[in-house]
Every structure is written in C-alpha cells, then in structure tokens.
Amino acid sequence: MTTATARAYPNIALVKYWGKQDEDLILPVAGSLSLTLDAFPTTTTVALDAATGTDTGTDTGIDTFSLNGAVATADATGRVTRFLDRVRELAGSETRATVTSTNEAPTGAGLASSASGFAALATAAAAAYGLDLDRRDLSRLARRGSGSASRSLVDGLAVWHAGDDAHSYAEAVAGPDMRMVIVTVDTAQKAVSSRAAMRRTALTSPFFPAWISSTEESLAAMLEACAADDFTRVGRITESHALRMHAVIQSCDPPIRYLAPTSVAVFDAVAALREQGLEAYSTADAGPNVAVIVRPEQAEDLRDALAGFGSVRLVGAGDGARLIDAGATAAAEARPGAGA
Amino acid sequence: MTTATARAYPNIALVKYWGKQDEDLILPVAGSLSLTLDAFPTTTTVALDAATGTDTGTDTGIDTFSLNGAVATADATGRVTRFLDRVRELAGSETRATVTSTNEAPTGAGLASSASGFAALATAAAAAYGLDLDRRDLSRLARRGSGSASRSLVDGLAVWHAGDDAHSYAEAVAGPDMRMVIVTVDTAQKAVSSRAAMRRTALTSPFFPAWISSTEESLAAMLEACAADDFTRVGRITESHALRMHAVIQSCDPPIRYLAPTSVAVFDAVAALREQGLEAYSTADAGPNVAVIVRPEQAEDLRDALAGFGSVRLVGAGDGARLIDAGATAAAEARPGAGA
Numbered sequence: 001m002t003t004a005t006a007r008a009y010p011n012i013a014l015v016k017y018w019g020k021q022d023e024d025l026i027l028p029v030a031g032s033l034s035l036t037l038d039a040f041p042t043t044t045t046v047a048l049d050a051a052t053g054t055d056t057g058t059d060t061g062i063d064t065f066s067l068n069g070a071v072a073t074a075d076a077t078g079r080v081t082r083f084l085d086r087v088r089e090l091a092g093s094e095t096r097a098t099v100t101s102t103n104e105a106p107t108g109a110g111l112a113s114s115a116s117g118f119a120a121l122a123t124a125a126a127a128a129y130g131l132d133l134d135r136r137d138l139s140r141l142a143r144r145g146s147g148s149a150s151r152s153l154v155d156g157l158a159v160w161h162a163g164d165d166a167h168s169y170a171e172a173v174a175g176p177d178m179r180m181v182i183v184t185v186d187t188a189q190k191a192v193s194s195r196a197a198m199r200r201t202a203l204t205s206p207f208f209p210a211w212i213s214s215t216e217e218s219l220a221a222m223l224e225a226c227a228a229d230d231f232t233r234v235g236r237i238t239e240s241h242a243l244r245m246h247a248v249i250q251s252c253d254p255p256i257r258y259l260a261p262t263s264v265a266v267f268d269a270v271a272a273l274r275e276q277g278l279e280a281y282s283t284a285d286a287g288p289n290v291a292v293i294v295r296p297e298q299a300e301d302l303r304d305a306l307a308g309f310g311s312v313r314l315v316g317a318g319d320g321a322r323l324i325d326a327g328a329t330a331a332a333e334a335r336p337g338a339g340a
Numbered sequence: 341m342t343t344a345t346a347r348a349y350p351n352i353a354l355v356k357y358w359g360k361q362d363e364d365l366i367l368p369v370a371g372s373l374s375l376t377l378d379a380f381p382t383t384t385t386v387a388l389d390a391a392t393g394t395d396t397g398t399d400t401g402i403d404t405f406s407l408n409g410a411v412a413t414a415d416a417t418g419r420v421t422r423f424l425d426r427v428r429e430l431a432g433s434e435t436r437a438t439v440t441s442t443n444e445a446p447t448g449a450g451l452a453s454s455a456s457g458f459a460a461l462a463t464a465a466a467a468a469y470g471l472d473l474d475r476r477d478l479s480r481l482a483r484r485g486s487g488s489a490s491r492s493l494v495d496g497l498a499v500w501h502a503g504d505d506a507h508s509y510a511e512a513v514a515g516p517d518m519r520m521v522i523v524t525v526d527t528a529q530k531a532v533s534s535r536a537a538m539r540r541t542a543l544t545s546p547f548f549p550a551w552i553s554s555t556e557e558s559l560a561a562m563l564e565a566c567a568a569d570d571f572t573r574v575g576r577i578t579e580s581h582a583l584r585m586h587a588v589i590q591s592c593d594p595p596i597r598y599l600a601p602t603s604v605a606v607f608d609a610v611a612a613l614r615e616q617g618l619e620a621y622s623t624a625d626a627g628p629n630v631a632v633i634v635r636p637e638q639a640e641d642l643r644d645a646l647a648g649f650g651s652v653r654l655v656g657a658g659d660g661a662r663l664i665d666a667g668a669t670a671a672a673e674a675r676p677g678a679g680a
Contacts, residue, residue: 206547206550206553206554206557207546207547207550207551207587207591236594239595244591246590247547247587247588247590247591248587251583251584251587253580254580255579255584257583257607257608259604261604261605264599264601265601267597268597
C-alpha cells in the first residue's frame with residue numbers, strides 16, 4: 001500500500017474568482033488574488049490499494065472517500081474520483097485509492113473547504129501515485145478539482161493567472177503584512193452552490209461581461225497596491241471588488257443573494273470602525289461569512305469589535321499545501337512481492 | 341393673491357429609474373414603471389405675492405418655502421425656486437411665490453417624497469400661474485423637479501417613457517390589481533442622496549451600460565406582464581429588477597449600499613413566505629425601506645407577517661396629482677384693483 005498525507009489551508013480571495021471560461025479545464029474568466037490562511041486546515045491521506053487496481057473487466061473501479069470520519073456522499077466521491085482519474089492519467093496508473101480527509105472548517109458554508117480540500121488531495125495524490133510535480137504543476141492540477149484550490153498551493157498572497165491550461169496556475173506575490181478576522185455568521189449549507197451560481201451568472205447576468213473586464217482592472221490595481229506595500233489601497237480594492245462580486249451574483253435571473261442580514265451588519269460595522277480609525281476592510285465569498293483584513297497591530301482590536309456578530313477567528317498568512325507524510329515505508333511494506 | 345393647492349402621492353417603481361441621460365432636463369436613461377400609492381400624500385399650496393413680483397432692479401426675488409410647518413433649508417428652497425423659474429418662464433411671469441407644503445412621509449428616507457412633492461408643486465404652481473396644461477404636460481413639468489415626480493401625475497400604474505423632452509412623460513397602464521406593504525425599517529436620513537448616487541453610478545460603475553439595456557428589457561417584459569394581467573410575472577420582474585438596481589449601485593467606486601441588515605431580512609422573509617404560498621415580491625428604492633407587492637386577497641396576511649420588521653403600512657393604488665383648491669375667489673379678492 002502506497003500512502004501519502006498532505007495538509008492545505010483555505011484561502012480567501014481579495015480579488016475574486018467568479019466565472020469560468022472553460023468548465024472542463026476550470027480556466028477562470030479573469031485572474032484573482034488571495035491570502036492563504038494559517039487556520040482551518042484540511043488533512044488528506046491518499047492510500048493506493050493494489051488489490052483493486054486491475055485492468056480486467058471485473059474491476060469495480062471504486063475509490064472510497066471518507067470526510068470527517070464518515071463515508072462521503074456519492075456526489076463528493078464522484079468529484080474525488082474524477083480528480084483522481086486525472087492523476088491516474090498523468091501517472092499511467094489504474095490503481096484505485098482510499099481517500100481519508102478531515103476539514104476543520106465547516107464544509108459548504110462559504111469558507112472554501114473545496115480549496116483546501118483539492119489542494120491537499122492534489123498534493124497527496126501526486127505523491128502517492130509517484131508523480132514528480134513542482135509547485136506550479138501542483139497548482140495547475142489542484143485547479144482541476146476546484147479553481148480556487150490552485151491558490152492554496154501558495155504561501156500567503158497568491159495570484160492565480162487566467163490563461164490556457166499551461167499558464168493558469170497560482171504563484172506567490174509580495175504585499176503588505178496583514179491579518180484577517182473571519183466572522184462566521186451562519187454555518188448552514190448555502191442554497192445555491194458556487195458552481196451552479198457561477199454558471200447562472202454567466203448565463204443570465206447582464207453585468208457579466210463588464211464583471212470580467214472590471215475584475216481584470218481590479219487585479220491590475222491590486223498587484224500595483226501589493227507591490228507598493230499599500231495596505232489602504234489593498235483594502236479599498238478588496239471591499240469594493242467583493243461588493244461587485246455580490247452585485248453581479250445578485251443580478252442573476254432568478255437572483256441569488258449570499259449575504260445574510262448579519263453579513264450586511266458586519267460590513268456596516270467595519271465601515272463605522274474605519275471612521276473611528278480602526279482601518280479594516282470587508283470581503284465575503286459565496287456565502288454569508290465575512291472576512292475582514294486589518295493591519296497586524298489592530299488585529300486584536302478588530303477581533304474584539306466583531307465578536308458580537310458570530311464566532312470570530314483571527315488568522316494570518318499560512319503555508320501552501322505541503323506533504324506531511326510521504327508514507328514510503330508503509331508503501332514498501334505493503335507492496336506484495338516488493339524486492340529486498 | 342392667487343393661490344392653488346394640490347395633493348399628490350408618492351409612487352414606488354416596479355421597474356426603477358436610475359440614471360439620467362440629461363441632468364438638466366432630467367431625461368432618464370431608460371423608461372420605468374411605478375404604482376402611485378393611496379397614502380403618504382404631499383399637500384402643497386402655491387400663493388403668488390404680487391408685491392414682490394416686479395421687474396425693477398430692487399426686486400429681492402425670493403420665493404419662500406415652508407415644509408411641514410418650518411422654513412425649509414436653503415437647498416430645498418433653491419430647488420423649489422429653480423422649478424418655479426421654469427413655471428414662470430412658461431407663464432411669462434416674474435411673480436414670486438410662497439409655497440407651503442406638508443408631507444405625511446418621512447423626507448429623505450427612501451419614500452420618494454420628492455416625487456409627491458414635485459408632482460403637487462407642478463400641479464399647484466401651474467394653476468396659480470394660470471398655465472393651461474394637460475396631465476401629460478404636467479407630468480413633463482413635474483419631471484423637471486424630480487424625475488420620478490412625472491409618475492405621480494398618473495393614477496395607479498404609470499409608465500414613464502425615456503426619450504427627448506417632449507416625449508418623456510408618464511401615462512397610465514392597465515395591470516393586475518395589487519396591494520403593497522411598505523416596511524419602514526429606518527427613517528434616518530440616508531448617507532448619499534439619490535441624485536449624487538445616480539451620478540456616481542454613471543461615472544464609476546462598470547455595470548452601468550448593461551444596467552441601461554437591462555432596464556429597457558425589464559420594462560418591455562413588465563409591460564407585457566401588465567397587459568397579460570399576470571401578477572406572478574409582474575412580481576418576479578419587480579424583485580429581480582430591484583436587486584439589479586441595488587447591484588449596480590453597490591458596484592460604484594466607492595461602493596454605495598442602501599439596504600440595511602433589516603432590509604435584507606425582509607427580502608429573506610418574503611422569499612420564505614412565497615415558499616409557504618403567500619405570493620409576494622420585494623422592492624426597495626434608494627434607501628433601506630422595503631415595499632412588497634401582493635395580491636389584494638393576501639394583503640392583510642402579508643402586513644401581519646412583516647409587522648416585526650418595522651412599521652408596516654398596507655397601501656393600494658392611489659390617484660395622480662390633483663388640484664384640490666383652485667383658490668379663484670381668494671385670488672379675485674386679493675388682487676388689488678381687480679375689475680368688477
């Protein structure tokens with residue numbers, strides 16, 4: 001049995017990814033920029049089971065996937081299997097796998113567990129199947145599972161480039177030091193998945209073409225602000241861009257609204273805190289939780305100020321996905337007939 | 341002294357007016373459609389004071405304007421004077437006026453008191469200055485004070501046409517019978533006036549061009565739905581169009597958000613009521629209040645269901661602006677030297 005275990009963290013985009021130009025390859029309509037967090041990791045073990053890896057007609061061909069200690073849904077398992085099919089294609093393997101994953105973040109509630117999930121899976125699966133991929137290639141691979149996963153390969157601030165399959169990967173960018181307060185206002189499953197909502201946006205929002213060009217402009221401005229180490233400019237772009245993403249989503253037919261009353265209250269509170277000199281800026285992914293960026297020296301004040309709106313967690317810049325156990329010994333021991 | 345008194349009601353747009361193609365003539369970028377209400381009237385008296393109406397160099401040239409029993413601000417008085425200048429130009433008069441106005445709705449809190457205000461002012465001033473204008477011309481005149489005032493000349497459902505000065509007026513359309521529940525969630529003055537926000541939208545929102553064409557499409561669909569007496573279709577267009585208006589406003593730089601947490605809670609509650617068979621649809625003007633349309637037979641249930649979110653008022657279709665006192669006798673009595 002060959003096993004590998006990887007750990008990856010979610011990322012929160014400051015310039016958002018919303019819309020695909022290629023649904024199969026998961027190529028985005030525009031680039032994006034995010035902060036990989038140092039909290040809410042996903043830890044994933046991929047164990048290859050040689051017994052089910054056959055090329056006969058009797059192969060049942062089933063990967064197994066357990067998430068947070070329970071057998072995952074058929075949908076989630078299907079998504080993992082499609083991802084592993086891609087890895088097997090690269091590795092020239094037909095071996096099925098047992099995937100065991102644990103998330104510290106609530107799945108499906110807007111805290112992009114699919115990003116940490118596929119970043120960890122890509123890293124662990126590449127090792128288990130013996131692929132020799134550098135971080136850029138792992139980012140491209142993770143992208144095939146979930147677009148934003150490409151960014152969770154990168155430490156701290158990451159830009160994910162739009163482009164063709166070969167050029168659409170994430171890489172690190174330098175920028176101002178910052179912290180983030182995550183306000184979890186609602187952990188219920190959201191009504192419309194990001195995937196379905198992106199599709200509806202592309203098909204029905206009259207604002208979608210302008211959203212694409214506007215995002216390109218926001219990313220260019222954000223990269224300039226990062227290069228200039230300008231927290232204020234980074235923050236202003238972050239908040240206005242996030243509100244534009246929620247605007248384009250809201251303009252769908254039928255409309256989709258992800259921000260809950262409490263989410264709006266957090267945006268209001270952060271704007272009021274800014275007036276009082278606590279410089280912070282809000283963003284929100286496709287869900288009701290709000291992430292607020294702040295300078296390190298004001299981070300604890302911000303966390304305390306937002307504590308009334310839900311569970312708050314102060315986080316910083318974290319590592320990109322890493323292999324934490326390559327499992328080589330176990331593999332050698334488990335492989336029947338393996339040489340001396 | 342020549343006096344005339346008119347009464348007009350606010351209107352709530354189901355297809356919104358947001359953006360001017362001509363700021364001076366107040367020509368909208370697209371047509372709109374509204375319901376004139378039967379509540380929250382403005383009653384306005386225009387009294388011409390012959391003593392100040394001179395063409396000598398000593399004329400101080402000041403109209404006076406009192407609103408809800410107090411002398412109005414210089415800004416508000418200036419706006420009334422500029423409007424009366426237009427009326428005087430049409431009438432060939434230089435006579436100054438005393439304008440006395442009372443609003444039942446909270447001024448500036450999103451309940452378009454400028455619509456009822458200028459509709460009443462246009463109607464009273466035209467009579468006081470002796471202009472012989474039909475309803476269409478009064479609608480064009482009211483438009484010069486405040487765009488949406490053009491619609492408060494019309495009973496019930498009104499379409500306000502885009503176009504040049506001659507063709508941009510409101511007129512009645514037939515449609516489904518409906519009621520509206522107005523939820524006043526916040527009566528504080530809003531941070532950015534509609535006028536300034538419209539300008540910022542046109543100048544800074546990447547979505548503005550698509551907003552214009554999208555509004556034209558929504559209006560065409562709405563007119564079809566009205567002609568078909570199709571409440572469900574009217575409602576769906578109303579809610580999705582309103583969310584698009586708030587989306588385009590939110591996409592400004594810097595962003596503008598008019599919906600408060602409680603506004604979002606009302607949209608959520610109405611969506612939940614629909615699931616339960618109470619068919620209602622939300623809209624909101626440039627402010628935090630929410631207006632919800634409903635079939636007449638479910639109107640009281642809706643009012644009761646929304647009572648927890650703020651002060652609620654059940655309203656129906658009301659009359660367009662009307663002269664309620666032409667003041668002819670007073671005029672004859674007051675005019676010094678008037679013949680037998």
